[in-house]
Amino acid sequence: MTQSPIVTPQPAVVPAANVLLSAQNVNIFYGDNRAVKDVNLNFVRGTVNALIGPSGCGKTTFLRAINRMHDLTPGARVTGQILLDGEDIYSAGVDPVNMRRRVGMVFQKPNPFPTMSVFDNVVSGLKLAGIRDKNKLMEVCERSLRGAALWEEVKDRLHTPATGLSGGQQQRLCIARALAVEPEILLMDEPTSALDPASTAKIEDLMTDLKKVTTIVIVTHNMHQAARVSDTTSFFLVGDMVEHGPTEQIFQAPRDERTEAYVTGRFG
């Protein structure tokens, strides 16, 4: 009997044009402490990418490097390259303010501008960019709130204070505010950790829809969430990116025993 040849699975070859974000030999230091070590990662357009790992392993530090937030941290330093659509966001000619319009960010705790209405929160980025046309602002407001699955709940209270919304609504408002400027990539740092299960479920559902308009990188402590929402998962451990791959593979057939120990709950 002839045996069928053993086929070694090969990593999927991603055409370079589909890679939106590429981190190349990225190291991040706080003073002498190297919090992220030689990370190489590619994120493909229109995907959700989870960063997982135990507390203090460098997930947030890496995420913040993607929109140059460390520029604002005394003593912090990033080396290597982070290419957004082929352009190094750290190169001398890049204006960080313009760059941050292309890279939206949603934080752990909802942070709407407390003195502004729902409407003004959503369009704040456009107003900052000098857009004053009321019809245009309303059109973007509605589109962004619909995109964040919040329109139906707030359409009759657009001009009331954003702080009057529930925590889950405030977080979706922050997502709408980020979407309003049409970011190429949306960074989410534990976006549901301050929310109840119902609000969490809404935001998880939303992520799948958002892939149609943007690319998402999410830091999460919740492995079920990573497994539910992400296309790829990267496992970090004390500053090293130990393993990156399709989420199914990372959770069901990890190649590194440290990844396996973590995803099966043996430490964390």
Ligand SMILES: Nc1ncnc2c1ncn2[C@@H]1O[C@H](COP(=O)(O)OP(=O)(O)OP(=O)(O)O)[C@@H](O)[C@H]1O
């Ligand atoms: N502003 C800072 N100044 C100095 N060290 C920092 C700073 N922020 C983070 N660190 C250190 O960098 C390392 C990585 O921290 P980071 O917050 O990126 O980890 P994390 O994986 O996101 O953790 P968590 O899951 O708890 O949020 C830790 O040792 C942390 O103490």
